Amino acid sequence: MRRRRTGAARRWAAVGGGVAVLLALPSLIGALPASDAGTPAADLRRAALASTGVAFTGYAQAAGGLALPVGEQLTGVADLLSDRTTMRTWYRGVGDWRVDVVTPTGETGVHADAGGTWTWDYVAGAATRTPDTALALPTAPDLLPSELGRRLLSEAGDAELSRFGADRVAGRDALGLRVVPAEEAASVGRVDVWVDAASGLPLRVQVFGHSGGEPAVDSSFLEVELTTPPAEIVDFAVPPAATIREGQDPQLLQAATRGTRGGLALPAVLAGLERRRIEGAPATVGVYGRGATLLTVSALPGRASAGLRSALAGAPDAVVDELGVRIAAGPLGLMLADGPDGTVLLSGTVTLDALAAAATELAGGAP
Structure with a gap:
């Protein structure tokens, strides 16, 4: 009987160990070294700029290290560039997406449609309509690595681009692409963008000053799935009792x-x-x-x-x-x-x- 119990214990230990390995697989896969496909810098940028058609759902964080002493009209921008912003996002395409900014006190959802965005403040019960304009102050969705990466890569010249290896970001192989601005007036020393090797989607962006050190902006997906989210998750209808603001x-x-x-x-x-x-x-x-x-x-x-x-x-x-x-x-x-x-x-x-x-x-x- 003792032998039987010991054998059973060993079998259950083996099963338990197998379950533990299965549960650990996602983190183990995420820790594996990334494979560098050797894609040229110019080709990798083209892939990143073409990724506007890549649908996804994700969870991202953006950390800003800029302490801005500003007046009350720019307080939101200052907070955005100096704090950590946590975002859940659902992206179906250009002008058809949703970003929820998560804070300790609640959530604020930004829903994009063909004419602009609705920002829904859950706590205040207020819906703010912002039409598409020629100029706009930066908001949390602008700090998503997909959006920020494409914007910073969009006008870089080939001579400003270089490759710097690969990494694992949100469990995916990401290829490093660096931009060093050529203008004499530039205060940005370099921009590092990690681009998904399979889809071209920018997964992480870091912006550094000339002095190096910690990045002034560091935005990264922590989780991402390249699947098309349902339309009902992205769409927004103003609740009947909501306060509507401009x-x-x-x-x-x-x-x-x-x-x-x-x-x-x-x-x-x-x-x-x-x-x-x-x-x-x-x-x-x-x-x-x-x-x-x-x-x-x-x-x-x-x-x-x-x-x-x-x-x-x-x-x-x-x-x-x-x-x-x-x-x-x-x-x-x-x-x-x-x-x-x-x-x-x-x-x-x-x-x-x-x-x-x-x-x-x-x-x-x-x-």
Whole structure:
């Protein structure tokens, strides 16, 4: 009897061990070394840009390391770039997706359709409609590695691209693709994108300043499945008792339009960066540069600039001179410039020297 019990115990131990191995398989597979397919950098970028048609469901986190002292109108952007953002996402295609931002106090769902987005605040019972606009402040869905990776790769030249091996991201083989911006004004030292070897979907994105160290932005899928989510999960219908609000972006654009007394004259080139053509953008808002090197210039009303000026001037490393006040938070620069017709806000992934040069040019002086 003792032998029988011992034999049975061994068999059950073997079964238990087998079950343990089966349960551990997902994590073991995720820990396996990635296979580098040797795909050239230019081909890998093309695959990433073509991945807009790849449907998926996923769970992602984005961590921002940028401490931004800003006024109340930009508080949401500051929080987004300085905190950890946890997101669940369902993506059926361009303009047909849902991203739920998960916080300790609840969830906020962003649903995209052909005309823009609905943002549903579960706790407040409020639905905010934001139409597609020429210019928009960044939101949590913009930090998804799939979206962020494609945007940062979209305008990189072949000479700025290189490969750097492979890794396992969300249990999938991901090939490393690096962008080193060529512009002299660039404050971003490099962008590292891990691209799914099978589908081209960007799975992780890290943005570094010139000083290296920890990434200013680190966005990664923790889980991802390349399956098409049901339409009913993505679609949104405003609940009958919901409070309906207007998105903030149209309000800020309207403020920029009336921000200066005589109108802000924007040149074709600023700080060595060419102005972009953006259909529907106000004449007093200009975007310069490409890819990871962008500079945005807009007029700012006195009421909106007062709080922001105080916040910027109070930052430890703020530069205050005859041009105005400017700061750098990692690779992101912010400046309030004092122009002849009012206050101008300059912001973007450019150096403080580039901000000063742009302010000088706007004031009519030599760069």
